[in-house]
Amino acid sequence: MTFQDLRDYINFMSKSGKIIKIDDEVDVNLEIAEISRRATYLHLPPVLFTKVRGYKEWRVISNVFYSIQSVKEILGTQNLEDIGKRFLSSFSETPLTFMDKVKSLPSLLKLGKISPKMGKLKPKESNIKLTDIPAIKTWPKDISPYFTFSLVVTRDPETGVNNLGVYRIQILNEKEAIVHWQAFKRGSLASAKYKEKGITKMPIAIVNGVDPVIAFTAASPVPPGIDKYLFSGILREEGVEVTELDNGILVPSNAESILEGYVDLEDQRLEGPFGDHFGYYTPPAYFPVFKLEKAYIRESPIFHVTSVGKPPLEDAWIGKAVERIFLPFIKLIIPDIVDMNLPEYGLFTQIGFFSMRKNYPGQAKRLMMSVWGSGQLSFLKFIVIVDSDVNIHDLNQVLYAIATTVDPVRDVIIIPGTMNDSLDQASLNPPLGSKIGIDATRKFKEELGRDWPEEVSVPDEIQKKAIEIIKRITQSLPPS
Incomplete structure (x- = not known):
């Protein structure tokens, strides 16, 4: 089925008795992360924290992708490979190479119902600061609180292709945060193109609290050149409703929170240490700084987080689903x-x-x-x-x-x-x-x-x- 937003998903899961509400007061410092990890290891349903110490207006949700079956339910299929096959069947029957097909996809599907659709932004402009958002500290020696399941939205300056990536974000202060995108990630590759053009202020948006299908897409290695909003539309079988911000970035209209700003490509600072999915602390390294210009928040907002560590946690089940969905792609590229x-x-x-x-x-x-x-x-x-x-x-x-x-x-x-x-x-x-x-x-x-x-x-x-x-x-x- 298609969820309009995160709240629609939570309501659906609540009616099915598959939401665990925790009304105890919990702290963003280690407590939310530890409860979430233990819930994921036990394959428990999503956990909704209703009382977060120091963040009266916020609720926090974690453990959305708590098993491979949960991913299948979110994507509305029991056979994940069918999704990849459905995607490839969208191409014409002309015997083109894979990259020819990728390049032809936007024109083939431009008028389809899966294309992004312009809509009205639900969150309202706010003077909220980065430190007002319930970022979590996952492990004791993490350098600071982090956004762990926020979506970084970027646009390729040459092709206009939209990308949504899940990169950890270290909170520095009220207006600044470090974006940890590795050299081979789409966000980083796009930043290199901006620098080549002499643009050092790269427009981005940090989005949180979306339809879990969009969140899944952001965490997936969609083939280069394919717009992730378009791929989300294929998964949802319905186009994503988006709104263009003042900086030109398209964001999901129904997100819980949106942080508009830019990454200063000339301002590189030490990020980390951070306890990651390898089960070890990543040592500090230099990454660019995000600078907040505007914020948009829904009333009684919900903040989506994940807790990383030794497998199998949420990233394991996302990864397993990605393996199945993209198997048809891999078999097309490598027929052996x-x-x-x-x-x-x-x-x-x-x-x-x-x-x-x-x-x-x-x-x-x-x-x-x-x-x-x-x-x-x-x-x-x-x-x-x-x-x-x-x-x-x-x-x-x-x-x-x-x-x-x-x-x-x-x-x-x-x-x-x-x-x-x-x-x-x-x-x-x-x-x-x-x-x-x-x-x-x-x-x-x-x-x-x-x-x-x-x-x-x-x-x-x-x-x-x-x-x-x-x-x-x-x-x-x-x-x-």
């Missing part, structure tokens, strides 16, 4: 792939399992290179390639494939001096690190030097008889 598994405990940017239909020698290593050359999959530190009959969502099957097909000298490759996730504390000089690829496929004669041995098996009729006898035996046994 049958399936992929980015395990939640592998943090999505660190470990990836891929299955393939192997047709020729050396194909698995070729596939590794293709994966490392594809979008955010390029940050994977470990890649394991297995045959198509291996269930990559069963770790035991993957381990068995590694144990029975891999000779380390022949089948393991290590690549030094490549880009990994900049939050990876294991790298000597993040984001520069190294990668490892493991070819756990059965080997062709050209790879092994001899024919691959025959696997053990039993004729079908013997299997059938054995199954029938075992079934009869188990049914006759007393209950344990």
